[in-house]
Amino acid sequence: MITLNINGTTHQVDVKPLETLLAALRDRLNLTGTKDGCGEGVCGACTVLVDGHPVSSCLLLAAYAEGKTITTIEGVSGDGKLHPLQKAFLDNGAFQCGYCTPGMILMAKALLEQNPRPSAADIREFMAGNICRCTSYVEIVRAVKQASRGLRNAAKRS
Amino acid sequence: MVLIRHQLFFPTELISLKRIAGLDRITFDENEGLRIGALVTHAQVEHSPIVQQHCPALAQCVHHVGNLRVRNMGTLVGDLCQADNHSDPAPLLGVLGARVRTRSLRGERLLSMAEFHVDIYETGVKEDEIVTEIVIPPPAPQACTAYLRFSGNSPIDWPILGVAGSLVAEDGQCKALKICVGSLTAVPLGFDSEAEELKGKKLTPGMIKKFARACAARIEPIDDTRGSEWYKKKVAEVYIRRTVETLAK
Numbered sequence: 001m002i003t004l005n006i007n008g009t010t011h012q013v014d015v016k017p018l019e020t021l022l023a024a025l026r027d028r029l030n031l032t033g034t035k036d037g038c039g040e041g042v043c044g045a046c047t048v049l050v051d052g053h054p055v056s057s058c059l060l061l062a063a064y065a066e067g068k069t070i071t072t073i074e075g076v077s078g079d080g081k082l083h084p085l086q087k088a089f090l091d092n093g094a095f096q097c098g099y100c101t102p103g104m105i106l107m108a109k110a111l112l113e114q115n116p117r118p119s120a121a122d123i124r125e126f127m128a129g130n131i132c133r134c135t136s137y138v139e140i141v142r143a144v145k146q147a148s149r150g151l152r153n154a155a156k157r158s
Numbered sequence: 159m160v161l162i163r164h165q166l167f168f169p170t171e172l173i174s175l176k177r178i179a180g181l182d183r184i185t186f187d188e189n190e191g192l193r194i195g196a197l198v199t200h201a202q203v204e205h206s207p208i209v210q211q212h213c214p215a216l217a218q219c220v221h222h223v224g225n226l227r228v229r230n231m232g233t234l235v236g237d238l239c240q241a242d243n244h245s246d247p248a249p250l251l252g253v254l255g256a257r258v259r260t261r262s263l264r265g266e267r268l269l270s271m272a273e274f275h276v277d278i279y280e281t282g283v284k285e286d287e288i289v290t291e292i293v294i295p296p297p298a299p300q301a302c303t304a305y306l307r308f309s310g311n312s313p314i315d316w317p318i319l320g321v322a323g324s325l326v327a328e329d330g331q332c333k334a335l336k337i338c339v340g341s342l343t344a345v346p347l348g349f350d351s352e353a354e355e356l357k358g359k360k361l362t363p364g365m366i367k368k369f370a371r372a373c374a375a376r377i378e379p380i381d382d383t384r385g386s387e388w389y390k391k392k393v394a395e396v397y398i399r400r401t402v403e404t405l406a407k
Contacts, residue, residue, distance in 0.1 A: 129225020
C-alpha cells in the first residue's frame with residue numbers, strides 16, 4: 001500500500017512492486033485522462049507532472065512517486081473553468097483525435113511555468129518529445145503562444 | 159525500466175537506492191575530478207554549474223538523451239548500466255577516461271569503460287555490486303572535447319552513431335588524440351592505434367581524411383533498421399572526419 005498525492009488529493013493505493021504510475025492512475029484510480037501510448041517514454045501521451053517536472057508515467061514505478069506531488073490532466077482545470085491552455089487548444093483546433101492532448105497540455109504547462117514568454121522555437125524544443133500524429137504542430141504551437149499571452153495578461157490584472 | 163517494459167528483464171527482487179545518502183551528488187576536486195552519483199538525472203547533469211564548468215561537453219551531450227521527460231527521470235549511471243549500445247554518453251565517457259565505481263560487501267572497485275562495457279545489455283558489474291558513481295578525471299590542460307551525433311529519423315531518436323573526440327594540440331601539432339564511436343558496434347569502439355599515427359604531426363585536412371578512412375575501415379557496424387553496414391561505415395567516416403576537424407579548429 002502506498003500513498004500518492006494526486007491533484008491535491010491523497011490516495012491510498014495498493015500497487016504491485018513493478019506497477020507503473022500510469023497503470024496505477026488508469027486502472028486503480030480511474031484517472032483515464034493520462035493515456036497509454038508507446039510504453040517506452042517516446043510519445044509523451046502519458047506525461048504527468050511530478051513535483052512540477054514532466055515525466056513519462058509509463059516508465060515511472062508508482063512506488064517511486066510516493067511522497068511527491070503529482071499533477072494529471074484531471075487536475076489542470078479549476079473551479080469548473082478550463083485552464084487557459086485547454087481553452088487555447090480548443091480555440092486553435094490544436095487536436096483531432098485528442099489522444100496526445102493531455103500530454104501536450106501538461107508539457108506546455110511545465111514550459112509556461114519555467115518560461116512565461118516562450119518563442120515558437122522554445123515551444124518546439126521543449127515539446128519535441130511529444131508526438132501528435134493527426135493534427136498539425138502549427139496549431140499546437142499557436143495554442144501554447146495564445147495561452148502564454150492569456151496567462152501573462154491574467155498575471156498583470158491580478 | 160525500458161527493459162522491464164520490453165520484457166527483456168524480469169527482476170524477482172527490486173531494491174530502491176533512493177534513500178542511500180550521497181548518491182545524488184555532483185562534486186569536483188582536483189585529484190579525482192568530476193564525480194557523478196548514481197541517482198543524478200540527465201537533467202541535473204545538463205544544468206549543473208559544476209559539470210558545465212569542468213566538463214561542458216558532457217553537459218551538452220546529455221541534452222541529446224531521449225527527451226525532456228526521460229532526462230528528468232533517467233540517470234547517467236542508469237544509462238550506462240542499461241548498456242544499450244545506442245547510448246549517447248557512453249563514447250564520450252570513453253574519451254574522457256571515465257571510470258565506474260562499484261561497491262559491494264567485498265569492497266569497492268573502479269572499472270575503466272573498457273572493463274565496464276562487455277556487450278549489449280551486459281556490463282562488468284557483478285551481481286552483488288551496485289554502481290555508486292561515475293568518476294571523470296580532470297582534463298589535461300588545453301584538451302578540447304567534442305561529441306557529434308547523427309540520428310536519421312528525428313533529433314530525439316537514438317543516434318545512428320555518435321562520435322566523441324578529445325584532442326591536445328600544440329602549435330597545430332597533435333599531442334594526444336582520442337576518438338570513440340558509439341552505437342555502431344556492441345560496445346563503444348576506440349581508435350588508439352590509428353590516433354597514435356597522428357602523434358607529433360600537423361593535423362592537415364588530408365591527414366584527417368586519411369585518419370577517418372582508416373578508422374572507418376576497422377569498424378564492423380551492426381546492420382539494423384537504422385542503416386546497413388555499408389551505409390553506417392560511410393557515415394562513420396564522415397562523422398569521424400568532422401569530429402577531428404571540429405577539435406582541430
